[in-house]
Amino acid sequence: MTATAPLLADETWFDRTTSVHRRSPGTYAVELDTSWSSLTGIHGGSMVAMAVRAAQDHEPGRPVRTVATSFLRPGQPGPAELRIEPVRRGRSLTTLSVVLEQGDRPVLTSRMTLVEARPGESWEKLEASGVAPVEASIPLDPPAEAGLVPHFDHATALLDPAHVPFSRSADARVGGHVRPLEPRPIDAAWLAMILDWFPPSPFTRLDPPTGGVSIDLTVHLHRTRAVLGDDEWLEGRFRADVSHGGLALEHGRIADADGTLLAESFHTRWTG
Structure with a gap:
């Protein structure tokens, strides 16, 4: 299938170079942009950002809360594909498996937890970071x-x-x-x-x-x-x-x- 237009806002350079294009349910076309080149291949965080954006489209209304990614090999500039497989979808929590492939080889795999906003117990202990102002x-x-x-x-x-x-x-x-x-x-x-x-x-x-x-x-x-x-x-x-x-x-x-x-x-x- 031919890729559609980008799903999410592309006003900034970050958004344009991490955009995702839905090709079919659970499948997204992406372009690994050369501007994200790093020490070895494409910067891992930019590819994780693409996976997050695809997950957000796949499960609207359930914010991404945790992403656990394994980097299997360096990504290279050029086209790639994201595939999403639901693992479980409950009343308030969804678990997704996301794989980024390039040339039919997996580049990274992510397990994501998405949680519907809901009231719950909250606490936070603020501490000095020690970082210079x-x-x-x-x-x-x-x-x-x-x-x-x-x-x-x-x-x-x-x-x-x-x-x-x-x-x-x-x-x-x-x-x-x-x-x-x-x-x-x-x-x-x-x-x-x-x-x-x-x-x-x-x-x-x-x-x-x-x-x-x-x-x-x-x-x-x-x-x-x-x-x-x-x-x-x-x-x-x-x-x-x-x-x-x-x-x-x-x-x-x-x-x-x-x-x-x-x-x-x-x-x-x-x-x-």
Whole structure:
């Protein structure tokens, strides 16, 4: 079948380059854009964002809350296809299996949990992040040894100067402030992408690509929010306190300026 027009808004560069096109129920055509090229192939977070957008179309009215993705091989610029298989659909919760294929080979597989908005018990303990304030942070400027990494052009960020890549720090930690390149809502697809967008925290200890290659990425979305104001930033904090047997586990957090958590990630990275 011929692909239809993009299903979701395409006003921004992010939206245009992560758009999905429904071909038939549960099947979506996508284009892996060269602007998302990263250390090895297409940036994983951008592909997860596509999977989230397809899931949102497949199950309207049930927000994506958790995405557990395994990266099987690098995606390459060009056409690809997303396939969605429902695993279970209950009264308020849906589980989906999503596979991104390119050339008849799976690139990633995601298990997604979508939950209908409902009242429930809520709590949140705010804590100081330890990230330098905006006025003390520095622009993200990847050094030459990192090679060409176009995916960094898809957002604007300032990094905490105490923890920058290739500084041979004792801590595998990266933090800073980030905002969309163009005004747009802070939605599930953008949050899924941005949790994989920052420089890998192991790069404060190691040289690329060691510590940067993604194996698995689990994202949990607490809440979304409206477009940021002109002087507003989100705060990102990523740290990998343990690396053992060739895998480092990185915990990431994206929060509003007041510390309210929007989303978190657990990310295994290859250090072998």
